[in-house]
Amino acid sequence: MTAPLSIVILAAGAGTRMRSRLPKVLHPLAGRPMLRHVIDTARGLEPAGIHVVFGHGGEQVRNEIPDDDLDWVHQAEQLGTGHAVAQAMPGIPDDHDVLVLCGDVPLVRPESLAALREAAYDGAALLAVRLTDASGYGRILRDAAGDVAGIVEEKDATAEQRAITEINSGIMCLPAGRLRGWLTALSDDNAQGEYYLTDVIAMARRDGVSIHTAEAADVVEVQGVNDRRQLAVVERAWQRREADRLMAAGVSLMDPARFDVRGTLDCGEDVTIDVNCVFAGEVRIGAGVTIGPNCLIRDSVIGDGTHIEANSVVDGAAVEGDSSVGPFARLRTGTRLARGAKVGNFVETKNADVGEGSKVNHLSYVGDAEVGPGVNVGAGTITCNYDGANKHFTVIEADAFIGSNTALVAPVRVGRGATIGAGSVIRDDAPADTLTLSGTRQQSVSGWQRPTKRRD
Incomplete structure (x- = not known):
């Protein structure tokens, strides 16, 4: 015994x-x-x-x-x-x-x-x-x-x-x-x-x-570790073990030598991971996901068929299937993308629910917000969620259209099917199925002279 x-x-x-x-x-x-x-x-x-x-x-x-x-x-x-x-x-x-x-x-x-x-x-x-x-x-x-x-x-x-x-x-x-x-x-x-x-x-x-x-x-x-050189040797050996485990499970790594897991990574079949990606904390990736080069994914769940484009950060987020993220996107803690949602280049989200099929394509910040299904958020849109002391919430209901360069000053609600004109600053709730815009009327000033450079 x-x-x-x-x-x-x-x-x-x-x-x-x-x-x-x-x-x-x-x-x-x-x-x-x-x-x-x-x-x-x-x-x-x-x-x-x-x-x-x-x-x-x-x-x-x-x-x-x-x-x-x-x-x-x-x-x-x-x-x-x-x-x-x-x-x-x-x-x-x-x-x-x-x-x-x-x-x-x-x-x-x-x-x-x-x-x-x-x-x-x-x-x-x-x-x-x-x-x-x-x-x-x-x-x-x-x-x-x-x-x-x-x-x-x-x-x-x-x-x-x-x-x-x-x-x-x-x-x-x-x-x-x-x-x-x-x-x-x-x-x-x-x-x-x-x-x-x-x-x-x-x-x-x-x-x-x-x-x-x-x-x-x-x-x-x-292999014992007595100095940083030996630590680097052991690190690469550990990462190669992880790479071999994932490839055996049906994951394609574009280069197993340029891949890092710093926690636990669970992948479905037919996942493709490009070079220089880092996975930290607990990460679950569904079948058929593609991840472009130079991405960081930490403590997140990525649904089947999603595409994470190059140079994106997904940190503490839940992304449902068939979604698209990036390139150069940052999904921060509390972000939830419903099926088919798209968050594009140079977009940052935080504590935000983005509804099914909604798009936040370019150069926007969506934080402390609920975005319903079928919403289009134009380039340069910002949810102004912080007043210097407290965070406030923004709600954008289904099928709304937010024009480019819009500031939504929370707390605020945009109604279902509403349209917000480009360049608006929205401080009050915008009614459903209505065009809401703000700002001064466009003017043309005759006789105006463009400034010229002073010559000494």
Whole structure:
């Protein structure tokens, strides 16, 4: 019978090579802290408990990830990985297996961790990988029979040991009862003056405990992040995974290398996404949608058959099917486009309902407004919703026609089928099925002289 699982995530490092005030594990990967990715992967294994060892920037780390199901363990002094795991052991029963994860190794797959745990069925197991260049990693030492004999950190390795290409990822699964004793026996007599968790492998071998390895399917799974260059490498690897997932689901990406998801993206079939698009927060895109280049879509829902043209921003909006947005449009929070609506170039909307088949084609601002179905809003129209202290609402009823360069001074209502003359400033409600306009009558002044440039 498989033992209960406790997971320890090491997240106490300062990350000095990041050269940042932000704790290393909080640096964003795909829009979320690296540590968040590791925690989510850990949860997928359904452990009995998740223990996060924190130190550098401790309160900042805890405040960023305020999850109730985590056991936060403070490591006041960073004395090495063995010391870090020892801080979590009081909260772990002896009959558990302990899976040790690293808060700065965010791409490890649940499948690899499941294989690692299976490999530890009668003892201990390491997640290993073979690298052409193993610089910086601890090497796995094997005896003449090929069995794991120990791990040597690079700073303590001989030249012969440094030639080994099989490395320890830092991720391992160990029996809690035995681990507790091994941790108390650790020594800091090494090149870094630290208590290495890796030293428990030699102790396990000495005590006759079986030690196995599981190999990560992909080298990038065990890529640690110690500086911003490595963070960029991990970011692109994560994005490539997302690109592969979406293409397998029927999405066409014009260039998978120029595509970013910073949250969750769910797409229907036959979606086409052009280059340099960013998807942040929670985004759902229906079937047959096309998205032009250089778009940002955040926390929005896009209905089937909609076209998002180039250089548009859709942020906190709900767009029903067969609509058209852009180019150079900005849909802000609270925007709702009904089926077949069109918001065109250099148009901004905010907290606005735009009815079925309505058009706001050019150079307009529609904010805090309800626009009924079949409305045409001319170029340069503005809903004047802010009086300097409060926001006010505009209602444009069905089939109204708003002439170009109109200012609708809220609160105001334009009746069903009304027409507003171009260049009007509408301060009072405009009645239905009626032409309403404002402004002075056009005049022609004879004998008027155009000003000329003064010559000194």
